[in-house]
Amino acid sequence: MHASTERLYQAAKQMRDVSGQSAVARLLNESPQTVKNWETRGVSRAGAMTAETVIGVRAAWLLTGEGSMSAGSTSPIVINQTQAVMESEDLVRIPLLANCGSMGPGNEMLDADYVVGDLALSSHWINQHIRPGNIRELKFIHAHGESMAPTFSSGDVLLVDVGSRDPSSIEGVYVLEVRGQLYIKRVRVRMDGAMEVSSDNTNIKTVDVLNGDHQLNVLGRVVWAWNGKKL
Template sequence: MLSQHQSGHRPISLDAAKAYAKGLGIGIGEIAPRFAKLVSDVSELAQPAPHPKTQEIDLSAYSAVPMYHAPDAVIVPVLSNCGSMGPGSELLESDVIVGDLALSPHWINQQIRPQNPQELRFIHAYGDSMAPTFTDGDVLLVDTGLSARDPSSREGVYVLRANDRNFIKRVTPTFDGKLQVTSDNPSAKTVQTLNGDHQVDVVGRVVWAWNGKRL
């Protein structure tokens, strides 16, 4: 009977072919070549498809990339000190640089025209007494140069230091040689005249508010 199965004259089921092969200790191909080929084809189909080859990217080339500044950029320090537009911001013992911003020298010459670009500083505004000129959280560019610290020659917004606090106020020279300190926010109603009775230091003049408004 086995020879008839092998010759193909008598059909055999897959289960019977496996039973013969197991009992005789031979491969299923010797019992039924057709089933052996079928099993081989099914096994090939059952193999997982190979993953397509992907190009490996060396990420080390992207690590620790330095910040690029143009060769002629003016690096302006960002100070941790705030300038209060309300009751005043307490001073640190010294100005602490927490970062820097790079500015184009062309933009500085066109928009700011400081006597010395190296004396520019960035601080943050705090409070709302100078709204709508600038508001809480705006980044302010301050010229700390000697010529910029003379409000008697030019009306403007200045960073003032008094009683160990920073203030940002508008300072206007008056006809009698005094300086009037005011807030731009009408609801603040800050009006004070500096006549020399109080120690007030002018830190610098605010020349640009980083909301696109030139001062």
């Protein structure tokens, strides 16, 4: 077995009490075949970044074995619930949804918001950095694709405020549903009042103007990406 995958299994067991190929795949919202492939080829960079967010293990340690296993106490995410009780009684569990947003051609939307896990955030950190209208309207989703680079990388975990759905009041990056497909795009209001949807990647930049003919549903605004970027 590849050394990076051995370290992944070690971290999942030690930090989340999860063991076995299938259980680790569910934890990371990956297919069992993907995790099986990692046993031979090694954990992908995107997989390591997801593990850093979901498990709390350092991506660099997973990939190289260098440094410490833990992502450290500077992260606002608290993974171990026993540790969480000891360190703070002011935690909020944020659901991690199975739905994934596409930074590309679109991902098929599931028929419901299936929760595959959760991450604990300090409410103090949330109120200091995010200031949502309602903490209970925060959700985590994975993002895949390259159209929003360098703002996001494929595999980033995004914190979405599903209570913020009006781009005319706050311009930013939104999760959009169009004909059953999920997208992550930047939305701004033009001077003529029309809404413009675009990608950040200059190599594949696309711009669409919403003229009322689009069957579009705004599902929420991206407020933080777990590469540490506030939106």
